Amino acid sequence: MRFKSTYWFSLSLLLFFIHPLFANQVLSPNPTVTNPFVEVAPENVVAKDLPNNSGKVLQVSWNFPDTLPIMPRTIKIYRYEHDTISKHIADVTPNVKSFLDTSVMNGIPYRYSVQAEYPTGIVGGLISEPAIAKAEWFDRSKINLFVIALILVSFILGYIFYSEKGQRLFIRKIAGIQAIEEAVGRATEMGKPVLFVPGTQDMDNVQTIAGLTILSSVAKMTAKYETKLDVPVSRSITMSTGRETVHEAYLAAGRPDLYSDDIVHYITDEQFGFVAAIDGIMVRDRPAACIYMGAFFAESLILAETGNGIGAIQIAGTAMPTQLPFFVAACDYTLIGEELFAASAYLSGDKRSIASLKGQDMGKAFAIVLIAVTALFSTLSVITGNEFFTNISTFLLNLTISK
Amino acid sequence: MKFDTTFWMKLSQIDRRWIFLVIAITVALPMVLGIDFTAVPAPMVEKVFQTIQRLPAGSKVLISYDYGPSTVPENQPMADALVFHLLSKDCKVYMMAVWATGERQSQYTIDHIVKPSFPNKEYGVDYIDLGFKAGGTGLINMLFTSVKRMYTTDRTGNDIQSFPMMSDIETLKNFDMILSISSGAPGLKEWIQFAGDRGNIPVAGGVTAVQATELFPYYPRQMFGLMAGLQGAAEYESLVIHMYPKFFQHRSALRKMAPQTVAHLAIIAFVIIGNIAYFMTRKK
Amino acid sequence: MSELSFADHLALWVGAALTFMIFSFLYKDNPFYKFAEHLFVGVSAAYWMVVGFWTTLIPNGIGKVFPEMVSIFLPNLSDTTPNYYFLIPIILGIMMLTRLFGSIGWISRWPMAIIIGFSAGTNLTRYLQSDFIHQVHSSSVPLVVLENGSFAWMATFSNVVLVFGVIAALLYFFFSLEHKGIIGGASKFGIWILMITFGAAFGYTVMARISLLLGRFEFLQKWLQSFLV
Amino acid sequence: MFFLTLLLLLLLGSVGLAFFIRPLRKFFPLLLTLFTGLLLVVALFIPAQPFPKLEEEFSMWFDVIAVFSFILGGGNLLRVHLMKIQQKKRDWQYSIVTVTGFVIVLVIGLFKVGSKNWSDPYLAQGTAFKWMYDAVFVPLQATIFSLLAFFVASAAFRAFRAKTREATILLVAAFIILIGRTPVGVWLTSWLPNPLQFFHIPNLSTWILSVPNMAGQRAIMIGIALGIISTSLKMILGIERSWLGGDES
Structure with a gap:
């Protein structure tokens, strides 16, 4: 098992480092020619299709000196369709040396001519070779993204499939997650409700979905202990999904009789209206446990401070980096970023979900190796000034984002 | 000595409404009095x-x-x-x-x-x-x-x-x-x-x-x-x-600096007091 | 201040009253806060429904499929060609409403499935691009910085802290490794980095939050001036 | 047009089929999630139309569906409060405020009360809706937001205490930044000689924000990205399916 994953990890790294072999070659820029004559005409008119796009655009480029004895007023661009009709399509300033024609159709050959208009007259007019705009089916400029996606996905899926074969994976304990069960337990002892807020965002935010999967585990606990659960939400679709989730949890816990649609209730889409209402719920119903799991904005601290004021155990989890400090400061436990997504796997105990955490770890290892190797080579390049190291470090940096 | 500890104990668990009051005053007072502050540029x-x-x-x-x-x-x-x-x-x-x-x-x-x-x-x-x-x-x-x-x-x-x-x-x-x-x-x-x-x-x-x-x-x-x-x-x-x-x-920003700074300093004072209180009560 | 109309005056007074009602919550829960809270819930729920109706449903829903139908609301839309693909979200929206009728509520799973798929698909690629790749890229900095040929110790120190900080904090997030030995030490350093992050971000935001209160006090000042001066 | 008809047929046909075959009520939605999810992932790498537009179009679709579901949310809100009034539950009087506010705003907003033309913007000057927005909505929103000034103070008082080593680090970082934002921070260390300029509090606080803070933020963001990638994958593949709800319906 261990051997296999190392092997696999190295293979992925290798694949990643060689992937530019499959990428596009970088084109070298055209040399500029200066002309001694006074009225200089644009030269080397070239039309070409741009790669990695949906077509419908051609690039026309030409050579033209930057400084001239007499500056032309403007550069005129003409287009020939099917070699017959010529159409004046644009005027550009003389210091521009290329033009993107976005008014072309895919699959039709076009020729272009570029002329310089001087106060004394118009010169130029060479007609380019034909070019055809076409849409492509794979964006080769995104090949590095593609390879990284492939590697990360293979890590996660790989472990999920391993787990199907019955491998047990070690996962360390996370205090905040264990605290959830304790908090529900305490609420039960005190005979007080549990308040669960799945963030303030809609279902198009993955954090809301993660929050709801944690809700599913919490609802199973409250069903088992017969504790009152209250889930106010601020989006209608979240309400619908939340109801399905809680309903399923109560069924799974064998207590469908305790379920009611009123557990998950909509308040308002307005961020601060929602907060005002939850503050009201807190001071009036006095829940013993407040659990905030999902995407939060400025409301995080208002909620956490009010919860603190009523003496509730508070557990928060969010992947909003800006709000984490407030939860960390005001709550008893906080799931930081990635831990929010891990929590649902921990709590559900689902073998495949736990396995996916191991895949995420491989992803982090991949990031660490990448950062370390790149940092190492760019350090060597700085110290030695050696071109070899410089090339390697530029190469490594281009692997993640090519300019 | 005993008096000291209970004082600090009380202070460290002070009702937060006192904090709210101090913040309200520190923001309102400079505004009402029209105090002007200069700002030292970063x-x-x-x-x-x-x-x-x-x-x-x-x-x-x-x-x-x-x-x-x-x-x-x-x-x-x-x-x-x-x-x-x-x-x-x-x-x-x-x-x-x-x-x-x-x-x-x-x-x-x-x-x-x-x-x-x-x-x-x-x-x-x-x-x-x-x-x-x-x-x-x-x-x-x-x-x-x-x-x-x-x-x-x-x-x-x-x-x-x-x-x-x-x-x-x-x-x-x-x-x-x-x-x-x-x-x-x-x-x-x-x-x-x-x-x-x-x-x-x-x-x-x-x-x-x-x-x-x-x-x-x-x-x-x-x-x-x-x-x-x-x-x-x-x-x-x-x-x-x-x-x-x-x-x-x-x-217009300078006008708002006085209440901002005073309230900010009040919060800093709270943090310092909170820590002193914490250390005093911890010793026992 | 005499230029204010009656409606403006009324708005000022209502606004001031509501402001005091909300502030009263800081002392304790009371009927005034309850009033303001309940009013806000009702008003804001309706507000966002109205906004959704005029900014989404009319122009991007019905307006896309039947432009002439909404031409009295949006006259410049009348000569656009209909885009019948927007029938799909309208149908899906109606399917969503089957939840109101218990026995066929399962039909709402179709729109839900599309929403979940959309959310998963777009978030996967978006976070891969902007967070994973970009953050890895910009953390890969040289550990030594030379400026004009001489050793820049400050920039070097910063880069060392940055690279080791990112790596250590990432190690903290490992789920499958016990925090023991070297990993334990590194992840401890990682926690420290995270604590600095949280402390710094908290400290930095304090002043911005005070200025929010300042805004409210300025409003109350305006209200006072409207009848005192 | 052919493609649209096909899509509509598939959509409605699958629902129709599920009327008769119960297991399909879960199978089709899972298939639909898989299809939509994969489509949007693949779209990133395909430059040919309509793929690049897909994400934009889908988010417009999402908004349209969300507007329809407002009826569910608003309906639920009304139902809860009307029941409260009917059953004379605790604080039922305030529910009257909610219901009245909701209905009035909905009416003046949807009927554009106070505007001369139907084509005027819904928030046009002079409309009742605009007045409500200025007099009620904005003050309430801004005041609740401003409560943060108080809460930030009380949270700082409680949380920034040197109880453990981690808490001490949090405290020190926060304290340097806090002081660095005031004139006190400037004069406190302004006597430092040039070689020690780094420890001048404004410089130190900028350094903390741009180096260790940045390192922490980056690690958090990388972790979050992995968490989101993995969760999204589980949703697409149907491993995570609690949103589908119970079996019996």
Whole structure:
């Protein structure tokens, strides 16, 4: 098992480092020619299709000196369709040396001519070779993204499939997650409700979905202990999904009789209206446990401070980096970023979900190796000034984002 | 000794409503009394000021209004102070907006700063408002190759060719400096990435406090200075006032500095008291 | 202040009253807060419904499929060609409403499935691009910085802290490794980095939050001036 | 047009089929999630139309569906409060406020009360809706937001205590930044000689924000990205399916 994953990890790294072999070659820029004559005409008119796009655009480029004895007023661009009709399509300033024609159709050959208009007259007019705009089916400029996606996905899926074969994976304990069960337990002892807020965002935010999967585990606990659960939400679709989730949890816990649609209730889409209402719920119903799991904005601290004021155990989890400090400061436990997504796997105990955490770890290892190797080579390049190291470090940096 | 411990114990668990009361008073009192504070400029703010101070007369500076009404308290004083400073230095000011809401804000600067303080400056010669164009980051990209293709008219619809100060502007590279006052994306960050870095044009600006941490990494190599939040604005105002006392009447961020600072100091005092109380009670 | 109309005056008074009602919550829960809270819930729920109706349903829903139907609201839309693909979200929206009728509520799973798929698909690629790749890229900095040929110790120190900080904090997030030995030490350093992050971000935001209160006090000042001066 | 008809047929046909075959009521939605999810992932790499537009179009679709579901949310809100009034539950009087506010705003907003033309913007000057927005909505929103000024103080008082080593680090970082934002921070260390300028509090606080803070933020963001990638994958593949709800319906 261990051997296999190392092997696999190295293979992925290798694949990643060689992937530019499959990428596009970088084109070298055209040399500029200066002309001694006074009225200089644009030269080397070239039309070409741009790669990695949906077509419908051609690039026309030409050579033209930057400084001239007499500056032309403007550069005129003409287009020939099917070699017959010529159409004046644009005027550009003389210091521009290329033009993107976005008014072309895919699959039709076009020729272009570029002329310089001087106060004394118009010169130029060479007609380019034909070019055809076409849409492509794979964006080769995104090949590095593609390879990284492939590697990360293979890590996660790989472990999920391993787990199907019955491998047990070690996962360390996370205090905040264990605290959830304790908090529900305490609420039960005190005979007080549990308040669960799945963030303030809609279902198009993955954090809301993660929050709801944690809700599913919490609802199973409250069903088992017969504790009152209250889930106010601020989006209608979240309400619908939340109801399905809680309903399923109560069924799974064998207590469908305790379920009611009123557990998950909509308040308002307005961020601060929602907060005002939850503050009201807190001071009036006095829940013993407040659990905030999902995407939060400025409301995080208002909620956490009010919860603190009523003496509730508070557990928060969010992947909003800006709000984490407030939860960390005001709550008893906080799931930081990635831990929010891990929590649902921990709590559900689902073998495949736990396995996916191991895949995420491989992803982090991949990031660490990448950062370390790149940092190492760019350090060597700085110290030695050696071109070899410089090339390697530029190469490594281009692997993640090519300019 | 026993008395001491119980006192500190009580203090460390003080009802937080006392804290609320202190905050309310510290904010309200300086406002009611009209106390004025000066602000000591941070290095990043000072850098903006000094760089502009060194610009020769006639330098061409682009200032982009990339914010809307919700962040006016933080952003507007920055824009106002910058325009005042630039015009005092006899620079040529080109206003524009990447945000649709920015147009109203540049109009505000013209009405409240430029017209009353610089009656001799002529529109189209010393300053111009190009207004908003859609496109966001794409707009910045386009301007990089050709300004006049995007801006054929100014904000009020006059032909761009009719303004003398536009005659030698072809691309963004013709500007000596780009300033962006922003509260989100696209804003200063995009100006750095798509204009400053590409064309080696000095870029700086001001952002809301919340956005500032995102921009620190660009300083000083890609961005020569930054005003962060209301405080940054106040610091810049104090620098401008120091050099040009007549700007005093236009200060708006500085007015808010007294209550802000006092409340801020109160919070610091709370943190210190909390820790003393914690250590006193822990010893027992 | 005499330019204010009656409606403006009323708005000022209502606004001031509501402001005091909310502030009263800081002392304790009370009928005034309850009133303001309940009013806000009702008003804001309706507000967002109205906004959704005029900004989404009319122009992007019905307006896309039957432009002439909404031409009295949006006159410049009348000559656009209909885009019948927007029938799909309208149908899906109606399917969503089957939840109101218990026995066929399962039909709402179709729109839900599309929403979940959309959310998963777009978030996967978006976070891969902007967070994973970009953050890895910008953390890969040289550990030594030379400026004009000489050793820049400050920038070097910063880069060392940055690279090791990112790596250590990432190690903290490992789920499958016990925090023991070298990993334990590194992840401890990682926690410290995270604590600095949280402390710094908290400290930095304090002032921005005070200015919010300042805004409210300025409003109350305006209200006072409207009848005192 | 052919493609649209096909899509509609598939959509409605699958629902129709599920009427008769119960297991399909879960199978089809899972298939639909798989299809939609994969489509949007693949779209990133395909430059040919309509793929690049897909994400934009889908988010417009999402908004349209969300507007329809407002009826569910608003309906639920009304139901809860009307029941409260009917059953004279605790604080039922305030529910009258909620219901009245909701109905009035909905009516003046949907009927554009106070505007001359149907084509005027819904928030046009002079409309009742605009007045409500300025007089009620904005003050309430801004005041609740401003409560943060108080809460930030009380949270700082409680949380920034040197109880453990981690808490001490949090405290020290926060304290330097806090002080660095005030004139106190400037004069406190302004006597430092040039070689020690790094420890001048404004410089130190900028350094903390741009180096260790940045390192922490980056690690958090990388972790979050992995968490989101993995969760999204589990949703697409149907491993995570609690949103589908119970079996019996």
